[in-house]
Amino acid sequence: MKQRFLETLHLEENYKRECKLAENGLPVSIWETYSSFANTEGGVILLGVREHRDSFEVNGLTERQLVKYQKDFWSVVNDRNKVSKNILLNHHVAVVEVEGKKLLQIEVPEADRHDKPVYIGPDPMKGTYRRNYEGDYLCAEEEIRAMFADQREVSVDSEILEKMTLDALNVDTIKGYRIRFKGLHENHPWNKLQTDEFLMKLKAVGKNKEGNLSPTVAGLLMFGEAEYIQDVFSNYFLDYREETENEKVRWLYRTTSDDGDWSGNLYDFYYKVINRIDDDVAVPFVNRRNGARVDEVDVHEALAEAVVNALAHADYQGRRGIVIVKNRKKITIANPGTLRVSREDFFAGGNSDPRNPLVLKMFSRVNVGERAGSGIDKIMTAWREQNWKKPEFITEYSPDRVIVKLEVGQVVYIPGAADLRGKGYELESAEVTSRIKEDAIKYNAMSKEEQILSYLQRHGEISMGQATELCGYKTKSAARKLMEKLREKNRIERIGSGPMTRYRIKS
Structure with a gap:
């Protein structure tokens, strides 16, 4: 009835x-x-x-x-x-x-x-x-x-923080961003600019009423130190953790913006998280082009979209901060705030109306995130193609939160993705071929040092074997000399010993 x-x-x-x-x-x-x-x-x-x-x-x-x-x-x-x-x-x-x-x-x-x-x-x-x-x-x-x-037409993240100086920004984060920007946009005129001028072009900083430079809200969120960000947003908190079903183990890994051993800003958080979040996505495609490894498929891009969407749509005045939890193949991404469009428009794509559009634009300049509002469509399409469980999008109120629940698995072959089934480098999609060629050319145009630093910005750590392969050396001795040179310049540090030796950007 x-x-x-x-x-x-x-x-x-x-x-x-x-x-x-x-x-x-x-x-x-x-x-x-x-x-x-x-x-x-x-x-x-x-x-x-x-x-x-x-x-x-x-x-x-x-x-x-x-x-x-x-x-x-x-x-x-x-x-x-x-x-x-x-x-x-x-x-x-x-x-x-x-x-x-x-x-x-x-x-x-x-x-x-x-x-x-x-x-x-x-x-x-x-x-x-x-x-x-x-x-x-x-x-x-x-x-x-x-x-x-949320009624405001001028975004909150474009506001200039009049009383804050550029000391609130993390120098290493900015360097890492510029290295990645240059690797992707080799001939871009911004690469010749001084750091202050570059940040002004990004709208990460602007002139205050006294004529001096101050960070914008977007600039502070992307490149700032956590303590300064919390001066503006008292509830600001970023939390990534990997949990287990074992009740005796609280979590396997955790990093937060309050740790104190890294900047705590959005840009660094993204790269600390993204390399770990898709570790359980079993991808059968490993290919090389001019010595560069290409093993990303749409699922990886979709996971990146999900993380960036949370960062760009969050209300940083809201409670509980951004929390990303990974429990084996289950991933939950939650951010404070509500959707600024109806659920119908949200799922239709093309009209995402981010709460922090400058943050999203800064990510998109280094090929992370979608400016056209198609991020949700990319997520839904990727999961549908893999026949995985449909993603859940939940809105909660009091406090306001948007929660995305994803479940990943083995990636199946899809025509147009990279494939190892033949001896050569074969792609059935001209569009994918073009994109990979372009990325490889840009990557190879970088110096060996820039390649290592760009890789570390993206993945967090690198082994000597990975460094050897990345730079196209025939032996590890050449890579070892390069890594020692970067250590002498105080750009990277070594962690672990023996076969477990890894390198990361020095904080």
Whole structure:
């Protein structure tokens, strides 16, 4: 009975539905539900029916009631003294028929971020509601202020931090970024600029009111030291951990922005995480082009998109920070804040509306992240092609969080991806061939030192064997001399000993 009722009205079995008998007039509580649906993910209000756990009680409405309720509803929703914003069009309110009885259906879409919060009465702090699995609830002041902040056309991350100096930025992070930028854009005119000029071009810094340079919010988040970032965003926290099913072991590995042995900024966090997060993605394709290894497929790119999306869409004023948890093949990525577009637009792609567009742009300049809003599409497509479990995207409120749950596995062969089945370097896709050629040429154009430093920025560590292979040396002795030269320049440090010796950028 219940399922048939839902199918008749094309509704899903979820919490985005409110049923009221409305026997004695338009229910007063309808406005709390209108506000909550508009401020959350939309929903449907049905008048003339009551919902029970396993069934619906369909009473229906008379013609007189239908006329009166529609008139009363439109009168109130258009009254700015009673409701802050009417986000409905005529077709959103309609008479529907079920079991020979007529109901009034009011479809409330999710409000655009420019219209949120949608509230009842004159005071948003006392009349703003949201919806969760338990029903409508009155929003906390923190949630309401976050909605007002999202109305801004000028992004928060473009703001110049007037009282902060460039000492807040990490020199090594900037160097690493420039090395990668140069490797990808060999002839770019920015490569000839002084560091300050380069950062101005990136909009990582700008002139303050006194004519001196100060970081922008985006520049501080990308290149700053954690202690300075926390001066601006007291709740700022980045957390990556690898967990196990063994209850006696808390975690196998963990790094946070509070560790103190690295910068704690977004750029360095990304590269510390991305090389570890896809270790369990078993990829059967290993290829070489001019000595350079090429073993990335769309799954790796999709995982990178998921991480960057969290960094670029996060509300750094929000609580609990960015948390990435890997438990074998299960990966959970959570960031503070809500989606700034409807879920429908979010999954459609092309309109991501990032909360921190400058952060996203800085990542995209080093070929990380999508500026066109297609990141979600890349994730869904990659998982669908591999026949893996469909990714989950969850929005939570109070505190606001977006959570992505991914499960990875063995990558299967897809035409157009790199393949080892033949002796030569074979690709069935001209587009992929072109991209790999371009990357290889750019990489080989770098000096040996730049190649090592660029690799370390991306992967965190390198062995002597990997360094030998990366630079195209025939013996390890040549690579050893290069690594000792970088150590003498204080650019890298050695960790471990014997066969376990590794090198990393000196912090």
